[in-house]
Amino acid sequence: MNILGISAFYHDSAACLLSNGEIVAACQEERLSRIKHDESFPVRSVHYCLHQGRLGILDVDYIVFYEKPLTKFDRIIESFLYSAPNGGEPFRRAMPVWLRSRLRTEKEIRKELDFEGDILFVDHHAAHSASAFFPSPFKEATVLTMDGVGEWTTIGVAHGHVNRIEPLWEQRFPHSLGLLYSAFTAFLGFGVNSGEHKMMGLSSYGEPVYRDLILENLLDLKEDGSFRLNMDYFDILSGRSMTNERFHDLFQQSPRIPESPITNKDRDIASSIQWVTEEVVLRVSQFAMNQTGSLNLCMGGGVSLNCVANGRLLREGPFENIWIQPASGDAGGALGAALLVWHRYLENGRVTDDLMDSMSGSFLGPAYDDEEISRALEMVGIPFTKLPEGTERYLPVADLLAEGLVVGWFQGRMEFGPRALGARSILADPRRMEIKDRINETIKFRETFRPFAPVILEESAKEYFALEAISPYMLLAAPVKRPDEIPAATHVDGSARVQTVSEEMNPDLHSLISLFSAKTGCPVMLNTSFNVRGEPVVCSPEDAILTFMSTGLDILVMGSFLVAKKDVEGVIVDLDALEGEELQGHQKTGRLKALSTALTFSMPFVILAVAGLFRNWSRAISFSLALIPVAGVVVSLLRPEAFGPANRIVSRFARWVARLQTKFILGTAYFLVITPVGFFMRMSGWDPFLLRKKDMLETFWLKARSEPDKENYHHLS
Numbered sequence: 001m002n003i004l005g006i007s008a009f010y011h012d013s014a015a016c017l018l019s020n021g022e023i024v025a026a027c028q029e030e031r032l033s034r035i036k037h038d039e040s041f042p043v044r045s046v047h048y049c050l051h052q053g054r055l056g057i058l059d060v061d062y063i064v065f066y067e068k069p070l071t072k073f074d075r076i077i078e079s080f081l082y083s084a085p086n087g088g089e090p091f092r093r094a095m096p097v098w099l100r101s102r103l104r105t106e107k108e109i110r111k112e113l114d115f116e117g118d119i120l121f122v123d124h125h126a127a128h129s130a131s132a133f134f135p136s137p138f139k140e141a142t143v144l145t146m147d148g149v150g151e152w153t154t155i156g157v158a159h160g161h162v163n164r165i166e167p168l169w170e171q172r173f174p175h176s177l178g179l180l181y182s183a184f185t186a187f188l189g190f191g192v193n194s195g196e197h198k199m200m201g202l203s204s205y206g207e208p209v210y211r212d213l214i215l216e217n218l219l220d221l222k223e224d225g226s227f228r229l230n231m232d233y234f235d236i237l238s239g240r241s242m243t244n245e246r247f248h249d250l251f252q253q254s255p256r257i258p259e260s261p262i263t264n265k266d267r268d269i270a271s272s273i274q275w276v277t278e279e280v281v282l283r284v285s286q287f288a289m290n291q292t293g294s295l296n297l298c299m300g301g302g303v304s305l306n307c308v309a310n311g312r313l314l315r316e317g318p319f320e321n322i323w324i325q326p327a328s329g330d331a332g333g334a335l336g337a338a339l340l341v342w343h344r345y346l347e348n349g350r351v352t353d354d355l356m357d358s359m360s361g362s363f364l365g366p367a368y369d370d371e372e373i374s375r376a377l378e379m380v381g382i383p384f385t386k387l388p389e390g391t392e393r394y395l396p397v398a399d400l401l402a403e404g405l406v407v408g409w410f411q412g413r414m415e416f417g418p419r420a421l422g423a424r425s426i427l428a429d430p431r432r433m434e435i436k437d438r439i440n441e442t443i444k445f446r447e448t449f450r451p452f453a454p455v456i457l458e459e460s461a462k463e464y465f466a467l468e469a470i471s472p473y474m475l476l477a478a479p480v481k482r483p484d485e486i487p488a489a490t491h492v493d494g495s496a497r498v499q500t501v502s503e504e505m506n507p508d509l510h511s512l513i514s515l516f517s518a519k520t521g522c523p524v525m526l527n528t529s530f531n532v533r534g535e536p537v538v539c540s541p542e543d544a545i546l547t548f549m550s551t552g553l554d555i556l557v558m559g560s561f562l563v564a565k566k567d568v569e570g571v572i573v574d575l576d577a578l579e580g581e582e583l584q585g586h587q588k589t590g591r592l593k594a595l596s597t598a599l600t601f602s603m604p605f606v607i608l609a610v611a612g613l614f615r616n617w618s619r620a621i622s623f624s625l626a627l628i629p630v631a632g633v634v635v636s637l638l639r640p641e642a643f644g645p646a647n648r649i650v651s652r653f654a655r656w657v658a659r660l661q662t663k664f665i666l667g668t669a670y671f672l673v674i675t676p677v678g679f680f681m682r683m684s685g686w687d688p689f690l691l692r693k694k695d696m697l698e699t700f701w702l703k704a705r706s707e708p709d710k711e712n713y714h715h716l717s
Helices: 029-033 043-052 069-083 088-100 102-113 124-133 177-187 196-203 211-217 245-250 264-292 307-316 331-345 370-380 395-402 434-443 458-464 507-520 541-550 575-614 619-638 640-683 710-714
Strands: 002-007 014-019 022-028 062-065 118-121 140-146 153-161 164-172 219-221 227-229 296-300 321-324 407-410 424-428 453-457 476-479 495-501 524-529 555-558 561-564
Touching: 002 043, 002 331, 014 043, 014 331, 022 029, 022 043, 022 331, 029 043, 043 102, 062 102, 062 331, 069 088, 069 102, 069 640, 088 102, 088 640, 102 118, 118 331, 118 710, 124 140, 124 153, 124 164, 124 296, 124 331, 140 264, 153 177, 153 264, 164 264, 164 331, 177 196, 177 227, 177 245, 177 264, 196 264, 196 307, 211 219, 211 264, 219 264, 264 296, 264 307, 307 321, 307 476, 307 495, 331 710, 370 541, 370 561, 395 407, 395 507, 395 555, 395 561, 407 541, 424 434, 434 524, 453 458, 453 507, 458 495, 495 507, 507 524, 541 555
Parallel strands: 002 062, 062 118, 140 296, 296 321, 407 555, 453 495
Antiparallel strands: 002 014, 014 022, 140 153, 153 164, 219 227, 407 424, 424 524, 453 524, 476 495, 555 561
16 A cells, blocks of 8 residues: 655645555655755655655555645635735735645646546644654654644644544644744744744844743733734734734834844844743643643644754653654655555554654655765766775774864765754764854855754763753754863753764764764764755755865765865866756756747748738748748757747746736735625624634633544545
8 A cells, every 4th residue: 555645835845655554755845856945746756755665656546635725725815804905915926826736736736646546635733743643652642733824723732542643622823833933033034934943043142031022912821821822913814924013113123134133132032932932832732731641742843843942841841751753844744644544544553662763763765875976976077985894984984073074974865854864964073163163154154153963872862961862853952961072062052952863773873973982082973964055955966066065065975985175176076967967957948948939939920921822922022931930940949048038038028917917817806805805704703813802711722623534535625
């Protein structure tokens, strides 16, 4: 039984393949397309998953999508109705996307994959819950999901038992911890759905002096963790922006301009919302444990990537054991959707031992053997050496790290999820404080306040960190016990986002750290993702070589091969060779565009030539007119670049006409339909977002909808 899970059309598209309940492969589209947070249909990831499973599309029994498009569309329309007339421009931007593809998700899947089998749909937070519980090591657990929003749910509390997940309580849009955190992320000049981790890192530099201001004005937080946002300070419903002028006046400053200097006030604001977030997480988790009685916790959803909140929850919360899905964001929804179909729709059982999860260390992406790696190195003419065989294979790498060199580390299957866990990593000596600034400035090209994670031998973790659990997925922050020994991996507040590595889960990285420890006495390395700012983590040997050659990395280790930057100096390196196949694809596309343009411009001449035959024009004139389109077609095929300016003119004109038509039609619909309908509905007391004052309520938790029946899996709502 083969099940293909898909997430797409919002951010971080991904695909996952399940074969008889086993996770065979999972990959984010951005790693293959090289477009950061790629939201497009994950056709490359699907092809990778099928290749990894040695399957064709005909071998797939079910394809399952990670949310209910019609239910989500209903929430979006209700948002526009409620906020009208303030959302005209967002309405005109959103509707073409929904009408063109998102409401036609089933047809899009069939078209992209040529699939004729069953296509199923699951609820967004049900997918998050499934990704959190089913791969976990626990037979039963409290299940907590928190993100921006799925269809309607923003926080979900459930109880997982063997192969069942019972939804219990939920919070609904727009009352969302994820959206609250993203609103502050945008206010501080970072990207929504991409910069939240930056604000988390920045928060350690400030003091939570605005926490009372936030709690008194922006949300009504109950003791049980439920809350209502004060929408007077947000523009979330209209879609124009995350915050409004009243929000800016509250903090007495305008939103920070991206890349502008960060002030102490910015640091304090970041610290304040981080503190509030942790407080909400602690209260919600206590409520969740009270409802289920389980001391095991499984977490999913984008908020679960907040490792600072997770670390505090581990130390101060009510749970004995915590397991967090390493791909907690929307990418993990593809995995959860597939698991939900396997365990609930098909009613298959589940075997666990309360010790090991089924994520295979999250190493579920593509791998490349030595033959593929050496071919890529030889293609560009880079000199390399082969590492020795045996138990001390990585001793030369450990020696170079101890000397202060920075290593690009490329081994085995790529990670699934946002964290680099030792398959596509940049490694360095954490004892050298200066190496932190060097990596930020000359390799990652990112903000200097950004921290780095320590990766440590699992058996040595308690010697260096106040951490009472393993942390293989780098999702728990903990106080550092010996910060003077690893200053480059210790954040400004004395904490670190810890990754523990075991020999069983990652033998290559464990061997390297062990050799480094034997040489230096330090069982810790600095670990950060193998990429530069604004780009996805490297996937292929070609990606790794390009990043290595364009940054200040000293060493590149891929498979059995080592490349030293000093050995490349003076060598003519042909990086263009790495783009050969891609260039061929672009040339093919360029010819098609040029041919289309040639035919477009030639049509008047064809018409005139035909007309000339019937109007008794001279044959010379008709022949000359007919020759023009023929010449255009020939040139478009032989020299497509000659049509570059014409291509751009035609494309721009077509886009301009399309935008003009869209703005007129949708603008008319918004002001003649959405605005008056929304006005009369609000006047009649319509309140789908629970914004009316309810001061007497002791809780804002809403009873979760029960698990759907099997027929519901076939519906888009």
